[in-house]
Amino acid sequence: MKLIALFLLVVASYGASAQCSAPTGLATNGITATAATATWAPVSGALSYNVDYRPPGYDWITIANGTTSLQWSLYGMTPTTTYEWRVRANCSSGPSNYTQTQFTTGAMGSCVAPGGLSATNIASTTATLNWTSVNGAISYSVEYKPASSSAWIYATSATIGTSVNLYSLSASTTYDWRVYSNCSLSEGSGYSYGQFTTSGSTPPPPPSTCPGPYDVSTNGTMSGAAAINLNTDVKGTIAPVSDIDYYKFTINTAGTFTVWLTTLPGNYDLVVLNSSGTQLGISKNKGTKNESVGLSGSAGTYYAKVYPTGNANSSTSCYTLKVQTITATRAIVTSTNVTSAASMENMKNPDLAINLFPNPAGDQLNVSVEGATTKSNIKVYNLMGKLIMQQESNNAITQLNISKLPAGFYLVHVNDGKATRSAKFVKQ
Numbered sequence: 001m002k003l004i005a006l007f008l009l010v011v012a013s014y015g016a017s018a019q020c021s022a023p024t025g026l027a028t029n030g031i032t033a034t035a036a037t038a039t040w041a042p043v044s045g046a047l048s049y050n051v052d053y054r055p056p057g058y059d060w061i062t063i064a065n066g067t068t069s070l071q072w073s074l075y076g077m078t079p080t081t082t083y084e085w086r087v088r089a090n091c092s093s094g095p096s097n098y099t100q101t102q103f104t105t106g107a108m109g110s111c112v113a114p115g116g117l118s119a120t121n122i123a124s125t126t127a128t129l130n131w132t133s134v135n136g137a138i139s140y141s142v143e144y145k146p147a148s149s150s151a152w153i154y155a156t157s158a159t160i161g162t163s164v165n166l167y168s169l170s171a172s173t174t175y176d177w178r179v180y181s182n183c184s185l186s187e188g189s190g191y192s193y194g195q196f197t198t199s200g201s202t203p204p205p206p207p208s209t210c211p212g213p214y215d216v217s218t219n220g221t222m223s224g225a226a227a228i229n230l231n232t233d234v235k236g237t238i239a240p241v242s243d244i245d246y247y248k249f250t251i252n253t254a255g256t257f258t259v260w261l262t263t264l265p266g267n268y269d270l271v272v273l274n275s276s277g278t279q280l281g282i283s284k285n286k287g288t289k290n291e292s293v294g295l296s297g298s299a300g301t302y303y304a305k306v307y308p309t310g311n312a313n314s315s316t317s318c319y320t321l322k323v324q325t326i327t328a329t330r331a332i333v334t335s336t337n338v339t340s341a342a343s344m345e346n347m348k349n350p351d352l353a354i355n356l357f358p359n360p361a362g363d364q365l366n367v368s369v370e371g372a373t374t375k376s377n378i379k380v381y382n383l384m385g386k387l388i389m390q391q392e393s394n395n396a397i398t399q400l401n402i403s404k405l406p407a408g409f410y411l412v413h414v415n416d417g418k419a420t421r422s423a424k425f426v427k428q
Contacts, residue, residue, distance in 0.1 A: 020045065020091030028103040030136035032111050032183040033079035036103060037136075038087070039071040043096065046089035053085040056102070066090065073138070079108045111183035114140060114162075117194035124171035124200030125231075129155070129179070130163045131192065137181035139424065141188075144177040146170070147195065152178075154360055154426065168231045168324055171200035182409075182424070210318035211237045219246045222277060222303050230257075230323050238268060238308045239315035245306040249323045251299050258358070259304050261291040263320040266312030271305040281397065284309070285362035293366070294357035352419045356412060360426035363403035365412075369396060372416040379413045402427055 025041030038051065051064035051072045064072050077083060086100040116132035129142060142164050143152040155164045155177075169175065174197045181189040212235035218224030225246035228234050236245050251257060261270040261283070270283045270291040280302075281293035304321060355368040369376050378398060380389035388410075389400065402410075405427045413422050 020089050020093055020096040022096040022099045023049065023087045023089055024099065026087065026099055026101045028085070028101065030073075031103055031106055032136040032187055033106050033108040034077050034187045035074060035136060035138070035183055036077070036083075036105065037071055037073045038085050040087050040099070042070055043089040043091075045091045045093075046096075047092065048090045049087055050090065050095070051085065051087045052098075053083055056082060056084055060086070077105050079105055079110075081105050108187070111136065111181055111187045111189040113189040113192040114179050114181055115192065117177075117179065117192055119177070119194060119196035121165075122196055122198060124198055125167065125169045127166045127169060127175070127196055127198065128163055129166065129177055129194070131179050133162050134181045134183075134189070136183045137189075139182045140179055141182060142177065142179045144175055147174040147176050168322075169198050171198050173198050210235050210316070212318070214247060215245060220244055222246050222248075222273070225303055228321070228323070230325055232322065234321040235318040236306065236321060237315055237318055238266070238306065239313045241308055241311050241313040243308070243313065247304045247306075247321060248301060249304065250301050251297060251325070253299055257297070257323060257325045258292055258294040260322045260324060261306060261319055262322070263318065264288040264290070265314040265317035265319065267309040268306055268312060268319055269309055271307070273303045273305065275301040275303075277303075279397070281357050281366050281368070282364075282399065283358050283362070283366075284364050286403070289362050291362075292358035294355075295368075296355050352414070352416055352421050354412070354414045354421045354423055356423050356425045360428045361402060362428055363401065365400045365402050365425060365427075367393075367398045367400060367412060367414065369393075369398070369414055369416075372414075374417045377415045377417075379415075381411045381413070382408070 021043050023040040023043050027039050028036050029039060030037040048066040048068050049064065050062065050066065052060040052062050053074060054060050082102055082104045084100060084102040086098040088098045089096040112134050114131035114134050118130045119127050120130060121128040131140070139160050142155040142159070144155055144166060145152050155166060174195060176193065176195050178191040178193045180191050183189070214226040214228050214234050215236035216226050219226055225248040227248045230249060234247060238245065259270065259272050261268060265288070267287055270293055271279055272281045272293045272295060273279055281295055283291035283293050285291055304323070306319060306321060352371045357366050367378055375392055375394050378391045378393060379387055380400065382388050391398065391400065407427050409424060409426055411422055411424050413420055
């Protein structure tokens with residue numbers, strides 16, 4: 001009998017020690033009118049966690065099922081409303097009990113504009129814009145313009161950092177800049193404003209020849225493309241209607257860059273290709289709207305292709321092509337996976353990455369997907385979290401026709417069955 005009792009005691013003690021402990025250290029941070037971030041401490045032996053939330057008195061909604069993260073961001077909530085959330089650990093011995101807490105969302109307008117604005121590393125054509133982080137912000141949007149101009153230029157529409165580099169500025173020029181916080185799909189702050197002046201003197205403009213020296217007779221093919229400088233206006237013409245112009249440029253360090261096609265006399269389109277001739281991005285706006293292709297690429301040789309649509313051509317009016325380097329701008333967003341209710345860092349496929357270009361976009365948006373394990377499901381949501389477009393694709397780059405969307409901010413989700421990546425874009 002004593003032996004049996006001892007055996008049962010050992011079994012009971014083992015079962016108690018193997019039991020999965022409930023999470024502790026629950027905290028709710030970054031609370032705004034529509035968003036918050038739930039965090040908890042790690043549990044020894046836990047393989048994953050489940051997270052539920054609800055307004056008090058409602059049924060629980062599971063928003064994380066088997067996440068390995070120690071936090072989960074909630075979105076799409078109602079201002080000035082109390083919510084409960086709970087978390088349990090999943091261990092090899094089974095799930096733990098839930099640990100529960102609650103919080104109250106703030107009033108609309110609680111998303112705060114960034115402070116601590118400063119401009120550093122100011123030179124004749126470059127500058128770095130800085131600001132301090134905002135509790136609850138998921139990204140920041142930055143715009144700038146010459147003080148004498150009324151048209152704002154996007155430096156970045158959704159960076160998760162607290163600084164951005166500007167390039168191709170004019171020397172001895174005063175610039176205004178502004179930044180605001182994005183706290184959720186539907187919640188943004190007001191603007192904070194700053195100003196700086198570039199150094200040096202503005203060099204005399206180059207001769208305004210049309211076409212310029214790079215629009216050579218051989219540039220109808222990639223092999224005959226003239227090599228152009230970065231951050232420099234290149235003038236060219238499309239004539240006759242069958243004319244196609246190729247230009248070659250070299251990126252020396254990996255990073256992001258944008259190819260612009262402006263001052264269009266007709267309906268011209270723009271394509272960017274790699275050294276093998278594979279299309280990396282395309283911009284096909286209607287009429288004389290500017291074209292742009294933004295890319296995040298490695299060092300190497302690239303090609304820009306300018307070609308007409310329909311009967312567009314002009315032997316006397318030039319287009320302007322420019323490759324602008326923006327190596328400090330984060331173009332690929334991989335750290336935030338968002339649904340209308342929740343967001344998480346999903347590590348089931350850490351290689352999944354997306355890139356949206358051009359951004360801001362006109363009539364078409366290109367969605368570049370890297371690291372997908374299967375067919376990708378692409379969804380577009382408006383700022384209210386409503387699904388407005390959906391498309392499946394096996395392609396590395398998928399074109400979305402967004403010509404019928406009203407101007408504003410939108411969110412793209414890409415899911416390959418294992419992970420979701422999200423990025424914001426602006427429809428002009």
